[in-house]
Amino acid sequence: MNLTGLANECRFKQNELAEHAKSLIQTAGHEEVRIQLDDNAPGKARRAWEKFVVFYTWFRSNELVRYAKWAFLILLVSTVVQTIVEWDTFTGSLADQRGPEHVTLAETLFHALWWSVVTFTTVGYGDVSPVTPFGKTLAMMMMLVNLGLVTVLSGTIASLLVARRLQGGKELDPDKYQEHLVICGWNATIRDILQSIAVDRPKNTIVVLVNEADEDVVSRTVGDIKELDITHIHGNYTEEAVLRGAFIEQSRMCLIVPDESKLQAGDKPDEQRTILATLTAKGISEELFVVAHVLSESTVPHLKRANANDVVFVDPHVPFMLANHATKPGVPQLLRHLVESGSDNHGLSIADVPEELDGQRHELVAAYFRATHQWVVLGYTFLQAGFDLEKQMAESGSPLIRAMIKEQLEDAGVKLSMDEKIAVSVNPADDFVVESGYKAVVLT
Amino acid sequence: MAAKAHVSIDDKAIARINLFQGLSTKQCAQIAAVVEPITYEPEDLILSEGDQGDTMVLVFQGQVEVIKRVLIKASNGISESKKAIIRLETTDPPPDENPVTMPTVHVVQLPAFGIGEFSLVSETAIRTATVVAMTPIVAGIITIDAFNKLAETDPTIAAPVFREVAKSAVQNLATATQDISNLTQAFFFALST
Numbered sequence: 360m361n362l363t364g365l366a367n368e369c370r371f372k373q374n375e376l377a378e379h380a381k382s383l384i385q386t387a388g389h390e391e392v393r394i395q396l397d398d399n400a401p402g403k404a405r406r407a408w409e410k411f412v413v414f415y416t417w418f419r420s421n422e423l424v425r426y427a428k429w430a431f432l433i434l435l436v437s438t439v440v441q442t443i444v445e446w447d448t449f450t451g452s453l454a455d456q457r458g459p460e461h462v463t464l465a466e467t468l469f470h471a472l473w474w475s476v477v478t479f480t481t482v483g484y485g486d487v488s489p490v491t492p493f494g495k496t497l498a499m500m501m502m503l504v505n506l507g508l509v510t511v512l513s514g515t516i517a518s519l520l521v522a523r524r525l526q527g528g529k530e531l532d533p534d535k536y537q538e539h540l541v542i543c544g545w546n547a548t549i550r551d552i553l554q555s556i557a558v559d560r561p562k563n564t565i566v567v568l569v570n571e572a573d574e575d576v577v578s579r580t581v582g583d584i585k586e587l588d589i590t591h592i593h594g595n596y597t598e599e600a601v602l603r604g605a606f607i608e609q610s611r612m613c614l615i616v617p618d619e620s621k622l623q624a625g626d627k628p629d630e631q632r633t634i635l636a637t638l639t640a641k642g643i644s645e646e647l648f649v650v651a652h653v654l655s656e657s658t659v660p661h662l663k664r665a666n667a668n669d670v671v672f673v674d675p676h677v678p679f680m681l682a683n684h685a686t687k688p689g690v691p692q693l694l695r696h697l698v699e700s701g702s703d704n705h706g707l708s709i710a711d712v713p714e715e716l717d718g719q720r721h722e723l724v725a726a727y728f729r730a731t732h733q734w735v736v737l738g739y740t741f742l743q744a745g746f747d748l749e750k751q752m753a754e755s756g757s758p759l760i761r762a763m764i765k766e767q768l769e770d771a772g773v774k775l776s777m778d779e780k781i782a783v784s785v786n787p788a789d790d791f792v793v794e795s796g797y798k799a800v801v802l803t
Numbered sequence: 804m805a806a807k808a809h810v811s812i813d814d815k816a817i818a819r820i821n822l823f824q825g826l827s828t829k830q831c832a833q834i835a836a837v838v839e840p841i842t843y844e845p846e847d848l849i850l851s852e853g854d855q856g857d858t859m860v861l862v863f864q865g866q867v868e869v870i871k872r873v874l875i876k877a878s879n880g881i882s883e884s885k886k887a888i889i890r891l892e893t894t895d896p897p898p899d900e901n902p903v904t905m906p907t908v909h910v911v912q913l914p915a916f917g918i919g920e921f922s923l924v925s926e927t928a929i930r931t932a933t934v935v936a937m938t939p940i941v942a943g944i945i946t947i948d949a950f951n952k953l954a955e956t957d958p959t960i961a962a963p964v965f966r967e968v969a970k971s972a973v974q975n976l977a978t979a980t981q982d983i984s985n986l987t988q989a990f991f992f993a994l995s996t
Contacts, residue, residue, distance in 0.1 A: 764989040767989075771993065
């Protein structure tokens, strides 16, 4: 389909929607008029009506209500029928328990209802029971029907409770959740992340964890971090409703980490969900600050495109370390030793090159550090100067060309200057000249 | 036009032209004899960029604007545009009218000047810029043939003139080299970010 066709279709759809909206508005208007005739407070009446409709829809559709209705009907029928069939039994029992002056129709009906509920709930006190064969037959029928009904009813109640928990049934207070931190996903690093946050921000920082891990796993893992006010929402964080439930639009930051909450042992977290969650969060509010944390580099460009404010590509050293464990045993061990600055004082450090050695060759500087400190010079770091195209061009060449370069680059969004940065020269050749301002990277 | 009549193309007028400094009065008179007088009205095209020219224009009075074609990026793609680079103005005598448009570029003042001077050394020289009159111009045209004939009869005419042309060519080359260097830097800049 060409673009014109597509555009036309869009317009057609738009018109259709507009018509639909108009018709809805008209219907709503009619209703208002009607209610206005009935009641002089249309707003109130309408709200009440809307509430009733919502309730009625829920009432009609709810399983629990449906079974409860049946139970209620059976109780009612049983009470009435038993009162009639077993009149003597119930009036007699009532006279025994409360005295003959209490034998009225109302009390007898209530006594029959009492029996029905006691039987229905399988409690069975036995203070009164049908004695006539007809009454007993009816009671038996009721008990048998009831057997199925109670099972279904209690099952429904249980499943409703479970469903509510799965939906993260907590209704959070929107006033409390402002400037909070939302962490989507669940993995072993969550505890470390929260602990670092707890150290940095001693005040009661509000954290909302959104993931599908079990409530008790979550509370066991992070429950002891008392510095933070942690709430767990059980739900799929790629869904807009779930994220809105965490009041993500009011949050200070949303951190999305690789999710391991529903994985079997050995499975890898699904990075696509991180992209989806970023898109969903950014869709809710473009201003939201989203930091995504990924395991594979291939996800990074997608997240950039999804407008993630920052992407943390976790530990690029890990694959290197793993690979070296196999191919160059000893290298990872050495590195770990150096990084974990052991007790034997060996480690990596930066040392100033004495001024007297400025402009000398690397072999001399290395020999100096070896002789004076027993250090090995691994390389040098130096500040690489920034570069400013405009300054560089200054007044050279024709002004026309300079102006054109500036204009065109700026139009294309190319910055005219580069910031200075720290550069490293590793294991330079012996004749490498150590300039002034260079610092030596030494193995102490 | 009557006002311009007082600028006569004689040895004194020729001596004021930047390119002919260092020539004797006699040599200037010889050149004046082969110069063909011409006048331009404001906004007249004096030289056109890209044309092949075998003449040089000597401007004795008036102001001209030098314009180059450049490619610019516009909303509808790449398009060609003309950009003023510089204006040249005589001071001896100065222009007798104000320029038709106010200058947006630097105005260089000279007693009198020649344009299209590269034509003196090459018959196939291409005009490197467009020159447009900004005021009424009193000028003269000298062809390469006429100049060559003068140079044959008096070789001492050629040397000072060619030196001036060479100076200007060297100047242009230096600027062009700088332009290339600036463009190269910009190019790498654009690629690296």
